[in-house]
Amino acid sequence: MDVKEAIGCAMKLAALLALWTVTAPAAVWTVRPAGPMAHVQQAVDAAGPGDTIRIEPGTYVGNVVLDRKLTLEGVGRPVIRGEGRSSVITLKADGCTIRNLIVEHSGEMLAEEDSGILLHASGNHIEHNELRDVLFGIYLFQSDNNTLLDNVIRGRAWLGMGERGAGIHIWNSTGNTITGNTISKARDGMYLQNAYHTLVIHNRVHDLRYGLHYMSSNDNRFEDNQFYDSVAGAAIMYSRRIEFRRNIFRHNRGFSSFGILFQDSENCSAEENAFVDNAVGIFMEALRASTFRRNLIAANDTAIQAFSSASGNTFSQNNFISNLSPIEVVGRTTGSRWNEAGRGNYWSDYQGYDLDENGLGDVPFKIRNVFERMEGDYPRLRLYLFSPASQALAFSEKIVPLVRGPEEYDRFPLMKPIDMHVEERPAAQQEPYSIWAPLAMLGASLLVMGWGRLR
């Protein structure tokens, strides 16, 4: 048999094999602790492309590498426990599905992408899994068109923020969809670098650094997510054309915490989001040509903090309600337009009137008062927030302009807030407000007064 013949023979065999795999019905393999197949990797090695591996309840120790198209499916939440080095499950083949597993105990090397589930492949479905005690949760490494659905990811809370990995890390990938996941205790909830056309929907992210972090990632969209109790709800850096709607950024508090943070980004658009109860609602540094329409910005210590490097942004029909300061500018002005097509924003602090009854205030709203301007230059002055003196200054400025300089005006302030429905936030751990304390105070005061009057 010469070489040619041997090759021909091998090719025939390969063709036959390929035919068999295509025509053969997908087999189902079962892994259970009692055997005969007691290890997941064993089943993976035995299975053919397109097969399904069912994993019965139990704990399976050992990293798993999927190098062919398979469905890995847990029956009643089995635990895949990694070896504490590299990634617990590594996907190298396209079109795999991983479902209903608990994945834990990855390695601890940030530089090696040690994850719960590491993808080097496209078109996979990762759904209904729980990932815990992992450095990165799910890592998409040059992987396109994957779907991550309803996973729960909890990072290593005992590590310092900088030593953890992201809950979901996407690098150099396109067209992925991230839906319904819950992420906490990681470094960033979702970290996207050079990721394009990513869809992030209905996720809940809390207790970490940045909930959603775009780095040099253009043309992405995120909707209906909830970001709370983190350093920043979302951070958009060096990215273009990020669209986001109906997200809730809530209770991100700390000395430098933000609902959303923009740095050096362009052409972003925000609609119907709620920025509520954050230290700073919206932070913008060098954000350009972006629009904010119909958002609720409420109960933040500072609604908008901006560097004068921001320019050409438009705010219209937003509700600014009960923020301690509406705006804080470092530099001269934010260079923003505060209206669009003759419609401004609603400011709960606006005290003007509407004589022609067109729904717009007849007096422009001065967004910054004199105290807030001084604060921009001398941040320490904020200690005099709510001091009668600061209010006296603001009041006297209304009568006599005290300081001249560039100003920010909303020339068409709305008289009524825009009607928008904000979904009630998830129940946070809040001290229940007890009625006993005020009642006791009331009782004590009546007692003392009564004693004084009657004796």
Added chain:
Amino acid sequence: MDLRTIGAIAGQELRVNSRNKWTVSFAGIFAALALAISYFGMVTAGEVGFQGFTRTSASLLNLVLYLVPMVSLTMSAVSFTGERGASELLFSQPVTRAEILTGKICGLFAAVAAATCFGFGLAGCVIAANAGAEGSMAFLVFAGFALLLALIFLVIGALVAAFCGSKAKAFGHALFVWFFFVLLYDLLVIGMTFVLKEHTANRFIFLSLFGNPVDMARVGSLMALGDPSIFGAAGAALVKFLGGQARAMLMLLMGLGLWVAVPLISAVRVLNRQNL
């Protein structure tokens, strides 16, 4: 110092003051305003579909900062320059002037505290009924700062009265003291920061807090109600300056304590030296 004497004087003072129109009208006005603030705060909060308390408690705080010092100052100034006959009778008794002073302060404090707690209690009930978001502990701390503020300005009022003698004079000076601490002092500090260099200005702002009990109570209350992050970078710097959040709170309390002790001791000394 005889505790029973002090108690008797305090009781007498409380009796007088709880029948006093001043106290009753203060209690009424304070309660009405606190009630209005908390009620409308809650109503507007419901309107937009989220629960917020910052504005409500901030307005409440403002009310306290304006009203409590004024009422305490005037009540104490008036009380310590009371009708000649009554105080002559009191001073002719075998009690020391320190006892009289402490007793009267205690009685006045009980009256003002009761009036303040009445307003706080009502406002708190409204907030609680509307399921406000703030913890009751923070609310109690807030009320505590208000009471401390009342005590401080009662003592300062006594000091003013000791210096002035006549009722009208004491009343006028008390109003000036109120104006100084509530408004003028802060304006001066804010003005000064623009004159000083940045580094000095920052230290100056922090240290200046301790020169004014109203500022200490304001910062302490805001720190308890929100957290120091409400002051942004300035809050972080302040906490760092004072060595941690717990220590910052402690320092504020100690500062306020000094503001009770120093005027009290001075008032006793002034009274002791006076020939009535």
